Amino acid sequence: MxxxxxxxxxxxxxxxxxxxxxxxxxxxxxxxxxxxxxxxxxxxxxxxxxxxxxxxxxxxxxATFYLPDNCEKLDMYWTDEPYSFVCIVRDMVEHTVSYHVVExxxxxxxxxxxxxxxxxxxxxxxxxxxxxxxxxxxxxxxxxxxxxxxxxxxxxxxxxxxxxxxxxxxxxxxxxxYERISAIMRDPHIEDIFCNGAQIPVFVYHAGYGNVNTDVVFDDDDVLDSFVMRVSQQSSRSLSKSTPILDTTMRDGSRINITFGHDISPKGSSFTIRRQKKVPLTPLDLIAWDTFSAEVMAYFWLCMENGKNILMCGGTATGKTSALNAICMFIPSSTRIVTLEDTREVQLPHVNWIPTVTRESFNRDEVGSVELEDLLKAALRQRPDYLLVGEVRSREAQTLFQAMNAGHATCSTFHAGTANEVINRFTNPPIDVPSAMFSALDVICMLHNSYEVGVEKRKVIQVAEVAGLDGTGVILKDCFLWEPQTDELINHGSAILTDIRHRQGWSEEELQDELDRRRMVLETLIDMGVRDYYDIVEWINNYYKDPMKVMVALAMHKMAQNREGSTGDA
Structure with a gap:
């Protein structure tokens, strides 16, 4: 001292x-x-x-902020009260939106x-x-x-x-x-953070405004190199000129991809951060945001309860993992689950759950590395009821389909633009899953980024079921298909629901009643303003224990709501 x-x-x-x-x-x-x-x-x-x-x-x-000339304020909120806040402004001359960190x-x-x-x-x-x-x-x-x-x-x-x-x-x-990006990392509206090099503004993907540039800049290569090296050290991973590319998980669970130095990127070191939500999105969130309809979510509720094999597919940043997290809330609480990922993204409320992640080798000889395929083989020995694979990319897909064919309920995500493209990518090199193994897959859900009045929205555009094989390959049948003109998901019938009906011993009317009840539960919870993650988990678990008790509780709430409305009108 x-x-x-x-x-x-x-x-x-x-x-x-x-x-x-x-x-x-x-x-x-x-x-x-x-x-x-x-x-x-x-x-x-x-x-x-x-x-x-x-x-x-x-x-x-x-901290104080002065609005630049020819700009209008779109939004302003604290990220770390009373120290820092964010102001989002639109330049009325250039017609651009920018994100200002105020410290x-x-x-x-x-x-x-x-x-x-x-x-x-x-x-x-x-x-x-x-x-x-x-x-x-x-x-x-x-x-x-x-x-x-x-x-x-x-x-x-x-x-x-x-x-x-x-x-x-x-x-x-x-x-x-996280040094100069700390305020951005605290912002719950930020989904992705992009740094393309030193002396270049950091860009963010904002849930409400899409891709916007910020006023945050790394002053020079030394400052940026120091930052990415610190992140790699905190995650106990190696980053150097000999290993200049790194995929790892940050301390808060966010996923980061780093390129180091000028050897592989002329602009120098760069990074991309995919933010990890502290509380995952729920089925109610996805319905409220019009990503899923309540009818489609009720369909997935029945599928997950009955152990159907599902692939969530789409392009980059279409919400595949968020959708997977949401529908996995419908897995009964007593189910044994094993998740396998490169970086931790799947978040579940279940107690009987083993999360596993891959590991890079300790040296260039790849000694000690644990690949996704290794985790998958180990998971099959752990007697899982459900196998959840964060993302399928290559040869581990064959082991995944073997698990499906062995009777393990399986869910995963996959990059593809259409349901037919999913089949083509799986059945051709380098993945090469035999078409005959596709009979074990039940549902392919396609997510897509659409634009409405200049705002990007994520939507389910297709739910396809695997209907079997013919001489040309895998047969797909649309169960729900998005109609852009009306912005609706049109129901084309479901063989999977028919299979569930037979297994449960229901009549067609009983199946429809069950779907209607679950749809009503979801819609009523949204009307009630239920948004807390664990409150929703409790409602779902209570429905499994006593559906009629839940229906009565929700009906009483609607009656009370109607009485309040009529009193207000009077």
């Missing part, structure tokens, strides 16, 4: 001498007045000072103090026996970083609480979080 105080005093006295020298020489600022008065440095005190808590109403806001502005002296704290913090933590900060919870990290930052700054008696809060924000941002 003595070393820190001595260095701080040195900074303070040195800066004061410089400021006095500038004042004597008559150096002026942009406004024409001397800058020495406005840059007066706080004095150093040997004794700590009791400070009050920061109050925005008294001390002023930490506290530091004075020259605050910047120097911040740099000194960066230099001293690790030593201080080590002296105090805090050696395993990386394995602490985020709340514990914030608490320790705040305590030590405030303790170091307490020796400045004239440093106000606003300055302390500003400095603390940058310490936690750079030491605990």
């Amino acid at each position: 003595a070393g820190f105080k001595d260095r701080i005093k040195g900074f303070s006295s040195g800066l004061k001498k410089k400021e006095k020298k500038k004042a004597k020489s008559g150096e002026k600022g942009a406004s024409g007045s001397s800058r020495s008065g406005s840059s007066r440095l706080p004095s150093f005190s040997k004794a700590k000072k009791e400070r009050r808590v920061y109050d925005p109403a008294v001390d002023g806001e930490l 506290p502005k530091l004075t020259r002296f605050e910047k120097l103090l911040l740099e000194e704290i960066y230099m001293m913090l690790q030593d201080v933590l080590s002296i105090k026996g805090v050696s395993d900060i990386d394995n602490m919870t985020i709340q514990e990290k914030y608490r320790i970083i705040r305590e030590q930052t405030v303790e170091l700054l307490d020796y400045y008696s004239e440093l106000d609480v606003k300055s302390i809060e500003k400095i603390f924000y940058y310490v936690k941002r750079d030491y605990v979080e």
Whole structure:
């Protein structure tokens, strides 16, 4: 601590001498007045000072934003109150949308103090026996970083609480979080983050505004290289000139792809982050957003309960994994599930669930690597009721179809533009799944990005069932098909539902009643405003236990809602 105080005093006295020298020489600022008065440095005190808590109403806001000329504000919201917020603006001349990260502005002296704290913090933590900060919870990290930052700054008696809060924000941002992209990583509306190189604006995919550029920039190659190296080290993965490409999972569960250096990318290092939602989307979310209709979701509810094999397919960023997460909420709670992924994306509420992930080799000889195919073979020995594969890409598809044919209920995602393209890609090199094995697959669900009034929306455009084989290959029959003119999913009948009806011993009327009940449950829960993930899980589980009890509870709610409506009209 003595070393820190001595260095701080040195900074303070040195800066004061410089400021006095500038004042004597008559150096002026942009406004024409001397800058020495406005840059007066706080004095150093040997004794700590009791400070009050920061109050925005008294001390002023930490961050402020001034709308650029010829721009209109579209949206503004906090990402880390009271430290940082986001403002989304439209340029009325260029007709472009941009994303602005607003953070506290530091004075020259605050910047120097911040740099000194960066230099001293690790030593201080080590002296105090805090050696395993990386394995602490985020709340514990914030608490320790705040305590030590405030303790170091307490020796400045004239440093106000606003300055302390500003400095603390940058310490936690750079030491605990994700440096200059921290505010973006906190934004729940951001799905993807793209950095194409140093001195190029970072781009984001915003749920409400699509692809937009930000005002966040990595200053030079060294800064960007340092950032991607830090991310790779935090995930315990190797990144170097000999291994310049990395796919890994960040600490918050987000997926990141990194290219390192100029050897494979002329613009230098780059990264793409696919954000991981803390709480996955639910069936109700997808219905409310018009990605699925309630009728189609009721269809998948029956399919998942009855162990049907399903592929969620579509192009890049069409919501395949989100849809898979949502329909897997319909798997009965007692079911044993094993998930297999390259990076963790599948999130389930089930207790009897084993999540597994692949592992890269420890050296260039690929010794110690664990491929998706290895996980799949191991999973078949764990007696799963359901196998969920995050994404099928290559030869593991053959093992996946073998699992289907062996009677294991299986779900996965796959990149393809149409249902016929799914069949073509699977049955041709390099995947080469024999057509005969496709009789085990039940449903292919196609998702697509469409545009409505300039806004991108994800939609189910086709639900196709595998109807068998003929001399030309696999036969597909459309169960639901999207009609663009009416924006509806048209029901063309289902052989899968007929199979479920036979297995359950239902009549056609009983099958339709069951579909109608489940559709009504979903629609009523949306009307009730039920959105909490675990509340929805509870409703689904209660339906499995006692469907009639759930129907009565929902009917009573609708009656109460109707009475309130009629009273309001009167």
